[in-house]
Structure formats: structure tokens, C-alpha cells
Amino acid sequence: MRFRRFLAAWLLCVAATCAARDPAPRLVAYFPFWASYSHGSMLSDAPAERLTHLIYAYADLRADGTLLPGDRFADLVKIQPGASGALRQGNYALIPGLRQRNPQLKVLIAIGGWNWTRGLSDVAADPARRRHFVASALAFFERYGFDGIEIDWRFPVVGGHPDAVRRDDDLANYQLLLQELRHGCDARGGCQIAITLPPQPAMRAPGDYRALIAPVDFVSLIGTDFHGAWSPRTGHKSPLHGAPGIAEAIDALVAAGVPRGKLVPMLPAQGVSWIGVPAPNHGLDQPHRGAPWGTWDNEKTGPSGTYTLAEIARMAAEGDFVRYWDDAAQAETLYSPVRAQLISYESPRAFSAKLDFVDRERLGGIGLWEVSSDEPGSAGLIGRAYRHFHPWQAAWLGLREEAPLSLPWLTALATLAAAVLALAWRLRRRRRRALHGELITRDEFAAILATLPDDLRLAAHMAQCARSRGAALLPPAANARLQRLAGDSLALCAQLQPLADSVTPRRLRPAGQELADLQRFTAQLSGERSLEGMLDAMLRFLADDDRVDAAQRLEADDPAEVPGDEVLVLSPDRCQALVRHATLADQQLALRFTAPLSDTEEIYFRSLCNQVVLVRRQLQTLARQPQLLSELYDVASRRDKLQFIRADRGYSGIHASDLASPIHITLRLRALRLYFDDSQLVQVHRSYLVRPGAVEGVRRARGGVELLIGRHAVPVARPYLSSLKQRFPQWFLLCDS
Structure with a gap:
């Protein structure tokens, strides 16, 4: 009886919790097309099972309102593995595979952004261009399989990029554009419409935001860049509270008429860093000497100070950095007095505070820029948000991910093993057939011709012997055939003998x-x-x-x-x-x-x-690949300063004595080995290439040994140990035997 009462009370609590939020919170993530280049990421890696919306940035909006793919190679041409390992051409072709993993997922195309907003004002201001834009957008959805669009206009009236066109009536025209787009979507049978808004009041022009938002499904609040490499002083990249922070921006938008249920704070899966930062206040709100080279920076981009969460976690583990929590801002930083470097990032504690804020304020969900910078699975920000909003589903999904050897996987592995064995048997059979049936060379033919007359005489003799011994037993037809074989052999021998005597075969080449x-x-x-x-x-x-x-x-x-x-x-x-x-x-x-x-x-x-x-x-x-040349230059130009290269999640980190932190390239280790021989880079682990001259010694470690390189210890995998001892015995002289 008590159990029934407890169960009924528990079900009522669950029902009340579910009813308290209607609709369910959105989990929105972004994938920019350039991640396919600089990050080496694939759209198919996006955590589709945990998302409600995936936004692909960006498409190209032409001056006449035509919508086109933003990067034709990444969007439509680049070959990438999709569902079940099948190859697909372009990121757009991977969208159906994402929906197979999550049929409820909505995939939107984004337009605008800091560098792509130039034509939005002109299109919104012209009725003919607005109509053409709506028709082009709907056709774009149908052709490439998108469920809607996000308009990332930066920023109506006030402007953003120096080249962006702006007008005093941008907000009014924007409202007309969104209304016409909504009418077009409804006539089509429905589509999702989202827009972005900035948190800084100076970037939001006064206007009727209630009417502006009415045709829109949700609004992404750009909470990713309160401070960056451009800031004169250090600060929090994404504070919950501040002057303003995300909370203050939400309050202002709600006061302006934006419904809470449509507001989705967009948070960063990237951190920002500054160097030359003095120690007061643990480096926060201090002047600096600029940004260091970030995770994907190169000579073209220059140093941005932008790091992925995985790279920040590795830097924090090196011991130079200390964590500092800002209780007022509800944000966390890392500061290294040795390096005079500050990192602001979305730590688990800061992210949890924002999730609680979304719950408390009954907001429309949470977003993440961008998925290729997040950590995979349940350890990433998307994984944490999914676990926060959907604890039971997250537990089940985590179980499936952590226990892959279920019956379907075992069946697939068994099928694969059988296929491999069958292929090996076929290759061996083909090789045997080739060995027995391959064409002979001219020299081999000359050698055969030189001995052929003797072989023919022997054949004639054997035919005569068989005929004489079995004449009484053989049928007349067989006896006649042996007679003909002996005669033909002797006749052919007489014809070939002069040719054989004249042939002097060249030296036969040995097999192989x-x-x-x-x-x-x-x-x-x-x-x-x-x-x-x-x-x-x-x-x-x-x-x-x-x-x-x-x-x-x-x-x-x-x-x-x-x-x-x-x-x-x-x-x-x-x-x-x-x-x-x-x-x-x-x-x-x-x-x-x-x-x-x-x-x-x-x-x-x-x-x-x-x-x-x-x-x-x-x-x-x-x-024809400047990015590849640039990355090879990053490795080759360092020569004696290079220490090692480490592989991690689709990119490679270059560690060198002249770098305060590693720089990252998209070339994998196996690709680098095609361009650098073992005297320049030697593989010591599946995740490490080491410059031999940088190794200072070896020490014992748990389960093996490590190479000492500067302040780093690089693990040596057991399969490489024997060959390394033979090739580089000097490394192991000081290691305890």
C-alpha cells in the first residue's frame, strides 16, 4: 500500500515536472562549414541523438535575394563518410543520416553572421527581393533537405562588420521579411524560423521586438563573445551576470516583449586566452599583450587565442594553471602566473549555473557554438545539457555508448570477420592462379625456345614407345593420334632448330x-x-x-x-x-x-x-591546397624547435620549444608521415610523432616507458619499443633496466 502511494506521488511529480515546461527545452548546436577544413570535423560526428536543432552555418545570400550554398566544396563536393560508413558527397548529403539517428531532429541553414550580413539590409528593404528571397529559401529547403532557416543579422540599424549595409528602417524591414517568410512556410506546410539577437544594448536598436519575434520559433541570444582577443582588457567570455551578462540581456529582452519560451542562450564550446597578463585579480580585468596562437590558428588567421574545451583541459592538467571562480559573474577562469596567461571558458560549473538559470527563468532551451569544439559524448557540454534536461534518456543513451558489444555489434563484427577471411582466401587463390598463368617475358621465351627441340624429340620418342607398347591394346583412333603426335613433334623440331640455334637470350631478370x-x-x-x-x-x-x-x-x-x-x-x-x-x-x-x-x-x-x-x-x-601547404610549413619551418606532434579528435597539435601552447593543424599523423621521413619525425605511439633530436631521455612509467622532451613526457606504445631501442639506443642509456 505504501509502495503504491509512493509510486503515485512519484508519477504526479514527474507529470508536474514535465508540465512545468511546455514545450520541451530546445537543445541547439551549430556546425560551421569551415570546421570541415580547419577543424577536420565531419557533420556526421554531430551529437544528433542529443539535439532538437542543428544549425548549419552559413549559406550565401546574394544581392538579389537568391540563397546559395556558402562553400560549394564543403557543402556539396567533399567526400565524407556518412551513416554506416557509406561515402557521401558534401555535408548536405549527410543530413538524412542525422535524421536516421534522430527522426525528431530539425536541421536549419543559417545566413548572415559577422562576415555574411552585407546583403541582408538591401534584401529586406526591397519588396521584390523579399519575395524572391522567400521563394529561393523554400526551394533551398526542398533541394537540400533543411527544415528551416536562422537569420543571423549582425546588426540591424547599428551595423556590425564595416562592409555591412545598414539603414534606419532595418528593423521595420526585418519584420516584413520575417512575416513574408512565415507566410511562405505556412503555405509550404511548415518550417522552422529562428533569428539571433545580441546581448549588448549598444548592438540592439530600439524597436518593437514583440512584433519582430511574432513569426519566429525561437531566438538565439549570442552569449559567446562578451570578451575576446579584440578587448583592451581581459574578461569573461560568457558570464551569466555582468554589465551586462546573459541574465541581464534576458531581462532586457523579456521587458521588450520577447517571450521567455522563445529565448535560447547560445554558449561557447570554445575558450579565449590572453598572454602578457599581470597577476592582480588573478589576471581578470587586466591589460594584456595580445592573444596566443589558438587551436586552429595559422599564418593566415593570425593568433586568435581561441581553444577547444579538450585543449583547455590538457593545458589545465599541465599544472601551470590555477582555477578561479567568480561568484558574482558565475564564471570560471584559468590563470598561470608562470606564463602570464589567462583563459576564460565555459567550465562544467559555469555551464551548470546557466542550465539552472534556464530552468529557473523558464527559457526556451540552450544552444552551443559549435559542436566541433565540444568534447564528445556525455563529457561535453551538449552531453551535460542533455543529461540535465533528460536524465532518463541520457542514462539509456550513455549505456548504449559505453557498452557497444551488444548482439547487433557482435553480429556485425562476426560478419566483418567472415568477409575479411573470404577476401583473404580469394586474394590467395588469385595469387596462385597468377603465379601459374602469368605472361612470360621475351628472355624467358628465348630460353624456352632454345630447349624446345630437345623437348619435342623426347615427346616424339615417348609417343613412339607408347604406340609400340600398347599397339595391341589401344583402339585404332588412339593409335593414329600417337603416330600423328610423334610425326608432328619431329617435323616441328626440324623447323625450330635453326631458330633456336640463332637465339642468344639476354640475361634473365630474377623473379621480383x-x-x-x-x-x-x-x-x-x-x-x-x-x-x-x-x-x-x-x-x-x-x-x-x-x-x-x-x-x-x-x-x-x-x-x-x-x-x-x-x-x-x-x-x-x-x-x-x-x-x-x-x-x-x-x-x-x-x-x-x-x-x-x-x-x-x-x-x-x-x-x-x-x-x-x-x-x-x-x-x-x-x-592547389594553400591550407595543406600552410600546415606543412608549420611543421617544417620549426626544424630544431619542434618537439612532437600529438593527434587528437581529427586534428594534430604541434608542440615546439618556441610555442607557449600548441598550434593545431588538420593533417593526421599518417598524412604527415608521407611528407616527413623517420629522421625528421618518428612514430612512438599511435597518437604521437616525435622529432628524434628533441628526446632528452627515457623514464619508466606505469605499464611502460615515457620519452622526456622539454617539460613533457611522451608515452611509448609497446609495439614501437623494440624497434626504437634498436634505432635510438642512446635514448635508453639512462633508463633503469
Whole structure:
């Protein structure tokens, strides 16, 4: 009886709690297209199961009101893995996979932002452009699968970016634009409309915000940048309270007529840092000497001081930083007196205070800029917010994530193992068939021809013996066939003997020699960077081949007529060849051989030519990727100052003696190893590449050893330990045996 009463009371409490918030709180997260470049992130990594809304930033709004993809390569072209590992072309193509994971998820496209707001004022001010914008936006949703749009106008009337157009009647025109967009959405059958508003009063023009917000589903309050690298003094990046803070901005907007249930504070998953910060007040509200290089900064962006939460956690664990809680602002900072560096970030304690504030003020939910900077799973801010709003669902989701070896996973693994075994068996069978059925070279044919007359005489003798021994037992047809075989063998022997006597086979190449030659040529070619250097390397290589009588470099009369696919063009007699390709521009090689090429020899020489084309294409691709060149420069330019490179969540952190904190690049460790050999970077762990000259010693650690590099200790994985001891015995001289 008591249990029933307790259960009834508990159910009433749950029902009251659920009814206290209507609708359910929104969990909104942003994914900017440039995260696919600078962050090395994928849209498919977004925590779709924990979100109600995912906003993709940004689309491009043209002057006439046309909506187009903001970055065609990232949005529509870049190949990325989607659901179940299937490859998809562009981020937009990954949206259906997100909905498979969460059918309730709404995916919105954002326009505007600090750098993309220029045309909004012109479009909103012109009735014809407004109509065209609404039609273009609805068509955009249909074509690419979005559920709506967020308009991130920074900022009506007062302006933001120096190039942004602004008018005194921007707010009135904005209201008309939103009303027409709502009418278009309703006629379509519904879509989500969101806008952003700034927390600073100076960036909000006076106006009728109640009427402005009426057509809108929710409003993202930009609570991410109260202070940054541009600020003359240090401060909190996202304080709950301040002058103003998020709370004060919410109060002002509510007083202006914005419903609480539509307000969604947008919080940062990134921290900001300053260097040269004096110690008073633990570095808070102090002058500074600028921002350090952030997680993804490069020579083009300059130092922004922006770090991901994961990078901040690593820096805090190094011991130089001390945590300080500001009870008035409900915000947390890290300060290092040794480095004179301050970091402001969204700590778990500060984030919890904001979640409680959202509950207390009955706001519309919470947002996060942006998902690629958040930590994955339940440890990140999105994971904490989901656990706060939906504790039971979060517990179940966490259980599924932490216990992946359920029956479906075991079935999938078993299927994969069977597929691998089947593939291995097929490859082994194919190899055996190839070994027994491969084409012979000209030299092998000459050797066979030299011994063929003796083999034919033996065949004739065996046929005669079989016929004489079994004449009485064999049927007449078989007896006649043996007679014909013996006669044919002797006749063929008489015809081939003069040819066999005239053939002097060249030295046969040992098995595997041509493969070794190809590998040697590739090694020589990899040291060349210019087209002329590559062709000269090929000429030097061919000069040592006894099958090549002459080789010289030519220039094509008309490079435009050079075909794009054929790399080795043989003459009809197969004694001469021309090496040409579109990637070689006007450069060609003319080859003359000592004898007609066999099919196998043609494959070998064609492979040599393809090596040149492949390396040339790689260099051309590299030259067309300034981001890649910049990242390789970040590594190569440090030379003796480089310590190690660490992999983490899709990017690599460069640690060097001249860096107060690591800089990050999108190249993975396996990609870096293609550009730097073991004398420059050696792998000691699946997550670490180390410059050998930076290692100062080795010490024992729990379960293994660590390399001592400056103030860092880099773990050595057991599979690498044996080879490292052989190659670098000096590292281990001081380590206890």
C-alpha cells in the first residue's frame, strides 16, 4: 500500500515536472562549414541523438535575394563518410543520416553572421527581393533537405562588420521579411524560423521586438563573445551576470516583449586566452599583450587565442594553471602566473549555473557554438545539457555508448570477420592462379625456345614407345593420334632448330627484380620537386637498363594536343616509344629499345611512366591546397624547435620549444608521415610523432616507458619499443633496466 502511494506521488511529480515546461527545452548546436577544413570535423560526428536543432552555418545570400550554398566544396563536393560508413558527397548529403539517428531532429541553414550580413539590409528593404528571397529559401529547403532557416543579422540599424549595409528602417524591414517568410512556410506546410539577437544594448536598436519575434520559433541570444582577443582588457567570455551578462540581456529582452519560451542562450564550446597578463585579480580585468596562437590558428588567421574545451583541459592538467571562480559573474577562469596567461571558458560549473538559470527563468532551451569544439559524448557540454534536461534518456543513451558489444555489434563484427577471411582466401587463390598463368617475358621465351627441340624429340620418342607398347591394346583412333603426335613433334623440331640455334637470350631478370626496380625508381623520384628534375631522374634511371638503347627529352610542338590519358605510346614494331601526358605539359621523352618489348616489359615501362605522372599530380594537388601547404610549413619551418606532434579528435597539435601552447593543424599523423621521413619525425605511439633530436631521455612509467622532451613526457606504445631501442639506443642509456 505504501509502495503504491509512493509510486503515485512519484508519477504526479514527474507529470508536474514535465508540465512545468511546455514545450520541451530546445537543445541547439551549430556546425560551421569551415570546421570541415580547419577543424577536420565531419557533420556526421554531430551529437544528433542529443539535439532538437542543428544549425548549419552559413549559406550565401546574394544581392538579389537568391540563397546559395556558402562553400560549394564543403557543402556539396567533399567526400565524407556518412551513416554506416557509406561515402557521401558534401555535408548536405549527410543530413538524412542525422535524421536516421534522430527522426525528431530539425536541421536549419543559417545566413548572415559577422562576415555574411552585407546583403541582408538591401534584401529586406526591397519588396521584390523579399519575395524572391522567400521563394529561393523554400526551394533551398526542398533541394537540400533543411527544415528551416536562422537569420543571423549582425546588426540591424547599428551595423556590425564595416562592409555591412545598414539603414534606419532595418528593423521595420526585418519584420516584413520575417512575416513574408512565415507566410511562405505556412503555405509550404511548415518550417522552422529562428533569428539571433545580441546581448549588448549598444548592438540592439530600439524597436518593437514583440512584433519582430511574432513569426519566429525561437531566438538565439549570442552569449559567446562578451570578451575576446579584440578587448583592451581581459574578461569573461560568457558570464551569466555582468554589465551586462546573459541574465541581464534576458531581462532586457523579456521587458521588450520577447517571450521567455522563445529565448535560447547560445554558449561557447570554445575558450579565449590572453598572454602578457599581470597577476592582480588573478589576471581578470587586466591589460594584456595580445592573444596566443589558438587551436586552429595559422599564418593566415593570425593568433586568435581561441581553444577547444579538450585543449583547455590538457593545458589545465599541465599544472601551470590555477582555477578561479567568480561568484558574482558565475564564471570560471584559468590563470598561470608562470606564463602570464589567462583563459576564460565555459567550465562544467559555469555551464551548470546557466542550465539552472534556464530552468529557473523558464527559457526556451540552450544552444552551443559549435559542436566541433565540444568534447564528445556525455563529457561535453551538449552531453551535460542533455543529461540535465533528460536524465532518463541520457542514462539509456550513455549505456548504449559505453557498452557497444551488444548482439547487433557482435553480429556485425562476426560478419566483418567472415568477409575479411573470404577476401583473404580469394586474394590467395588469385595469387596462385597468377603465379601459374602469368605472361612470360621475351628472355624467358628465348630460353624456352632454345630447349624446345630437345623437348619435342623426347615427346616424339615417348609417343613412339607408347604406340609400340600398347599397339595391341589401344583402339585404332588412339593409335593414329600417337603416330600423328610423334610425326608432328619431329617435323616441328626440324623447323625450330635453326631458330633456336640463332637465339642468344639476354640475361634473365630474377623473379621480383622489376618490382624492386620500380620501388627504387619511386624512391629516386620522391626527392624531385620540379618536372624537369623528375624527367632527368627518369633518364638517369633508364640509362642503366640494358633494354633501353637510347632516351632523350623533347618538347611538344603543341602542348594542347597532348592526350590526357595515354602515357606510353609504342610504335607498331614495339621498338620505340613516346612518353607524354597532360600533366607533363610540353615535356616528352623519346625511347628506343634494343628489341621489341614484350607485354610484360610494356607493363613495366608503363608503370615507370605512371610513377612520374602520379608524383606530378600529387605536387599539383598540393600546390592547389594553400591550407595543406600552410600546415606543412608549420611543421617544417620549426626544424630544431619542434618537439612532437600529438593527434587528437581529427586534428594534430604541434608542440615546439618556441610555442607557449600548441598550434593545431588538420593533417593526421599518417598524412604527415608521407611528407616527413623517420629522421625528421618518428612514430612512438599511435597518437604521437616525435622529432628524434628533441628526446632528452627515457623514464619508466606505469605499464611502460615515457620519452622526456622539454617539460613533457611522451608515452611509448609497446609495439614501437623494440624497434626504437634498436634505432635510438642512446635514448635508453639512462633508463633503469
